[in-house]
Amino acid sequence: MQIRRRPVVDEVTIDGETVVLVGESALALSAPASAALGLLTGEWVDVTAWFAEVEQLLGPAPEGAGARDGLVAALVAADLVEERP
Amino acid sequence: MTEAVDITALGVPVRLEPVGPYADEVRAALARAWSRCVGLPLLPWAAVRDPLVIRAELLDEGADERDDTVHARLTRSGESALAGEVSHVGRHRLDSLLTAVTHEVTVRAIDANRGCLLMFHAAVLADGAGRAIAFIARSGTGKTTLTAELGQQWHYLSDETAAFMDDGTVVPYPKPLSMSRPAVGLKLETPADDLGLLGVAPARLVGLVLLDRRASGPARLVDVPAPQALVALAAESSGLVDLPGPLRRLAALWAALPVTGRLEYAEARDAVRLVRDVASLAT
Numbered sequence: 349m350q351i352r353r354r355p356v357v358d359e360v361t362i363d364g365e366t367v368v369l370v371g372e373s374a375l376a377l378s379a380p381a382s383a384a385l386g387l388l389t390g391e392w393v394d395v396t397a398w399f400a401e402v403e404q405l406l407g408p409a410p411e412g413a414g415a416r417d418g419l420v421a422a423l424v425a426a427d428l429v430e431e432r433p
Numbered sequence: 434m435t436e437a438v439d440i441t442a443l444g445v446p447v448r449l450e451p452v453g454p455y456a457d458e459v460r461a462a463l464a465r466a467w468s469r470c471v472g473l474p475l476l477p478w479a480a481v482r483d484p485l486v487i488r489a490e491l492l493d494e495g496a497d498e499r500d501d502t503v504h505a506r507l508t509r510s511g512e513s514a515l516a517g518e519v520s521h522v523g524r525h526r527l528d529s530l531l532t533a534v535t536h537e538v539t540v541r542a543i544d545a546n547r548g549c550l551l552m553f554h555a556a557v558l559a560d561g562a563g564r565a566i567a568f569i570a571r572s573g574t575g576k577t578t579l580t581a582e583l584g585q586q587w588h589y590l591s592d593e594t595a596a597f598m599d600d601g602t603v604v605p606y607p608k609p610l611s612m613s614r615p616a617v618g619l620k621l622e623t624p625a626d627d628l629g630l631l632g633v634a635p636a637r638l639v640g641l642v643l644l645d646r647r648a649s650g651p652a653r654l655v656d657v658p659a660p661q662a663l664v665a666l667a668a669e670s671s672g673l674v675d676l677p678g679p680l681r682r683l684a685a686l687w688a689a690l691p692v693t694g695r696l697e698y699a700e701a702r703d704a705v706r707l708v709r710d711v712a713s714l715a716t
Binding site: 358360362363366367368369371373374375376 | 667668678681
C-alpha cells in the first residue's frame with residue numbers, strides 16, 4: 349500500500365505539535381503524529397518504508413503493524429493522508 | 434417614502450430601508466437599535482462601494498400568500514427572504530424582524546470583509562486606555578451577559594463579531610445586543626443605549642480570551658497551549674480560510690498578545706473584576 353499527504357489550507361508547528369487547517373476546521377496533532385506526518389509529502393511512498401522511518405525517528409512501536417495501520421487510518425480519517433493499494 | 438437608516442457594520446456601509454405599511458414604525462425601531470453604528474468610519478476597501486441594502490417590511494396578517502404565519506419580510510437585491518415564520522402578533526413580529534435584520538447585516542458584513550479582516554464570534558470591549566480584549570465563545574455561552582456587565586466600565590465594540598486589522602486595530606460593530614428572553618421565546622435586539630454601555634472608542638487588541646462559563650467556582654484565567662488555542666480560535670472564526678496563511682497568522686497573534694487564555698467563570702461580575710485586573714497589566 350502507498351500513502352501520500354493531502355494538501356491542507358495551512359499548517360503551523362509549535363513545540364513539535366502541528367496544527368493543520370483542513371477545510372474550515374483546525375486539528376492539533378500530537379508530537380508523534382506530527383513527526384510521522386512530517387515525513388510525508390505529496391509523492392506516493394510505500395507505507396512500510398514510511399513507517400520504518402517513523403520508527404527510526406520515534407523508536408519502535410510496541411504494536412508493530414497494528415500501530416502503523418492505526419496511524420494511517422487516523423491520518424486518512426482526518427483528511428491529511430490518502431492511500432492506494 | 435420613509436427615510437433609510439444608514440449604518441456602518443464592520444466598516445462596511447449598510448442601508449436599512451424600511452418599507453411597507455408600517456415603515457415608520459420599523460424605521461423608528463431600526464434607528465434606535467442601530468444608533469451606535471451610525472457614522473462609524475468605513476474601511477478603505479468598503480468606502481468605495483455602494484452600501485449593502487436591506488429592506489425590512491412588516492406585513493399585515495394575510496398580506497402574504499403564506500397567510501397568517503408570516504408577519505415580517507426582509508428583501509435584498511431582488512431576492513426575497515422571510516424574516517421569520519412566527520405566529521406571534523403585536524410587538525413580537527417587530528422583534529422578529531429586528532432579529533432577522535441583525536442576522537442579515539452581520540452575515541453580509543462578514544462576507545464583505547472575507548479575505549481582509551480577522552474575524553471571530555466574540556464580544557470585544559476596550560478599557561479607557563484603548564486596550565481591547567476579545568471574548569470568544571459560541572452563541573449562547575455568555576458573551577452578551579459579560580458584555581452587558583463589562584460594558585458599564587469599558588467601551589462596547591461588539592457583542593458577537595470581533596474584527597481586527599493586521600495591526601490589531603479593532604473594527605467596531607456595536608450592534609444591538611441580542612438578548613434571550615425565555616418568557617417570550619425570542620431573542621430581543623436591545624439597543625446598547627438601553628443597557629447604558631459606554632460608546633465606541635479607538636482600540637487595539639491586547640487579548641484573546643476563550644470564554645468558559647461554568648455552574649460555579651471563582652473566575653480565573655487559565656493558560657491554554659497554543660495548539661489547542663488555535664483549534665478553538667479557528668472553530669469560532671469567520672472567513673479564516675480566505676486569509677493568506679491563516680493558521681500562521683493566528684499563531685503569531687496568540688503568541689504576541691499579552692493577555693491570552695481560557696476565562697473560567699460562573700458570575701459575570703467576577704469575570705469583569707478579573708479582566709480589569711489582567712488588562713491593567715497589559716502594555
